[in-house]
Amino acid sequence: MSSLLEEYVSRTDFGSYEDFKKNFKINIPENFNFAYDVVDRYAMEQPDKRALVWCDDNGNELVYTFKDLKHYSDKAANLFKKYGIEKGDVVMLTLKGRYEFWICILALHKIGAVALPATHMLTTKDVTYRIELSNIKMVVSADDEGLMGYIDEGHKGYEDILLHKASLNGGREGWLDFTKELEEASADFTRPEGEAATKNEEIALLYFSSGTTGLPKMVQHDFAYPLGHIITAKYWQNVRDDGLHLTVADSGWAKCVWGKLYGQWISGTAVFVYDYERFDAKNMLEFASKYGVTTFCAPPTIYRFLIKEDLSQYDFSSLEYCVVAGEPLNPEVYERFLEFTGLKLMEGFGQTESIVSIATYPWMEPKPGSMGKPSPEYDIELLNLDDEVCDFGEEGEIVINTSKGKTVGLFAGYRSDEKKTNEVWHDGYYHTGDMAWKDEDGYFWFVGRSDDIIKSSGYKIGPFEVESALIEHPAVLECAITGVPDATRGQIVKATIVLAKGYVASEELKKQLQDHVKKATAPYKYPRAVDFVD
Structure with missing residues (x-):
């Protein structure tokens, strides 16, 4: 058996990221x-x-x-x-x-x-x-x-x-x-x-x-949009013909067609659907093991729950490749998953408006926390506030250059809202609203939404930096970082935290976590407000 992939692409195999970026092209039929x-x-x-393997928590299963x-x-x-x-x-x-x-x-x-x-x-x-x-x-x-x-x-x-x-x-x-x-x-x-x-x-x-x-x-x-997801499925998720791919996403979100439909079927892999009422890490692991999932995609939140389980109890012999998207990956999660499974998590970035537009591809060595490099057919740039291309290490907005025409897989504008479309797509650029910086190896690093940056006492603080520092502490299972108004500083950093099993909220623990952030990143970024929640 074989997929239909070769009919829609210039080539299927590449020797390096540079080869892929330069020579890959999607053929769009009429x-x-x-x-x-x-x-x-x-x-x-x-x-x-x-094509489709479906099951639920009640013992029902179907294969289409x-x-x-x-x-x-x-x-x-x-x-x-x-x-x-x-x-x-x-x-x-x-x-x-x-x-x-x-x-x-x-x-x-x-x-x-x-x-x-x-x-x-x-x-x-x-x-x-x-x-x-x-x-x-x-x-x-x-x-x-x-x-x-x-x-x-x-x-x-x-x-x-x-x-x-x-x-x-x-x-x-x-x-x-x-x-x-x-x-x-x-x-x-x-x-x-x-x-x-x-x-x-x-x-x-x-x-x-x-x-x-x-x-x-x-x-x-x-x-024509589904054809763009060839890049998402075949070259980021690394699905294979006659494999079984699982993306954790409910059908109401764009991530579903990213990972459970278009690119996967064009590339010849079946998709696995676990229809659960409430997410449970143990059940997810058991079903993925039972049905022989070969490739897996989930947000970091899911991986954080998975690594809290005893992974030695599950059979991962069929699992070949894992990717992560939806939010930046904390290095702690990357290291723990690698330790348990031997698999490197390969990050990616995109929006409801696009396919995967920046990713860590199979020929690349991942840098935990980095989104990777631009996808082929996507001319990605970082622009500063003066609409100038950023230098290495300089934060700017991720934009897609469309001066030569609409990129395959990019959205067709906002329905019934020409004004909003023109606000984000003008002068040959689609503005994502997401901020990042690029290192000297060409890897992109997510900072946050352009309007999510916390400004405190003149400092600009990206929420993800603080989150990454906190999540490394064993007491923290989940956390969210936000800016809250402050009369003196304009804003201060607030951490809302779900504690891991065995830890109890206290002023002493709050102080420990604040000190931990001060040591892990620049001290001015520490959360002055901490809220423990269930």
Whole structure:
């Protein structure tokens, strides 16, 4: 068996990062549609190739081949069409870790409708906001009474916009039974042609992305976007054909399509979905071991919980490669994981607006805490406040040079918000809003959001620096660093801390932690306020 990868890239193998950066290129065919050109293509040529392995905490498990996914996505496409969903219509999916998410998003791609994945933690206000801004025509939800209640409340007054609500098993007044309807739907669906066919520049996907200020923005991605995730999956996560990849992410977040869909299937690996109600490190380790996960991606928070367990009790013989993203990696976590597994954690950076745009690639030696180097096809620069390119060691904003055109995988602007789009994307640059510095080897180091920098007594303090120092102390399981107002200093650094097992909050421990930070980094960065929480 083989993947379809070679059809979409200039080359598949590279001898060094420099070779990769210079010679890698993604080939974008006309009118690419991931559902037809990848999933249905596999279904035709390699029907029994494993695509999705799903399990939950109740002992349920399913394995879907590409043939299965074509069958069910065709049925779902007919189901959506039955209820009036056409090309360009927005359908919200609040499906947690349910396998129906993959069926639905493929079906919507086939129709040319716009998929809007959303977290199951939405409240009434969130639902109303999304209906108003994106004109959601239909919603498919997991069977969650609280969530469906919020959707019902948010729906009031918008019945002429949101026309249909479906839950997986129905049973609620005013809601369709998605499972029953799917079973009854025809599996005969033909790829649309002419004006009904999708085009690369048309919108396939929407995400509401929160910033540090203001209400969430609607990030738009076009039908060519999945091809950008070849870089994410094949060359950062290092997935392999016929492997099994696990990214820890619920279907409501962009990290799901980063790690559980596009690049992985193009590269030929199956994706593993563990549908849990509440994260438990032991269960995660047991399932990853049981099913033979080969590549793994998670944020540092997850790794921090994993290394607190007795890793010697688990079989990692199938595990070949691990990456980390979502927040900067603390060196302590890197060293502990390496000690237990022998695997080096390879960091990466990106946003809801992009694919992985800076990463530690397989040919590179990782520097714990560094994001790595720019991805191919991404011209990354650091600009200071005067819009000048930064020197080595100088902090600046991460920007993507798009003067030669939109980079593959980069978003298509903020929907219905030209002003906000122009604020971040102008003069040939997309401004990420994230601050970093670059060392003399070309590695990038994250500092923080441009508006998250703490300014205290004239000093500029990046929250991550303080967090990294604190997390090295054995008493600290989790911590968050924030700036709080202070009459004398303008702001002071505050640490909110969850203690590890065996430690009890006290003034003495607070003083120990403050002294620890003073020794680990510049003394002026220590947290003057410390709050211990559960």
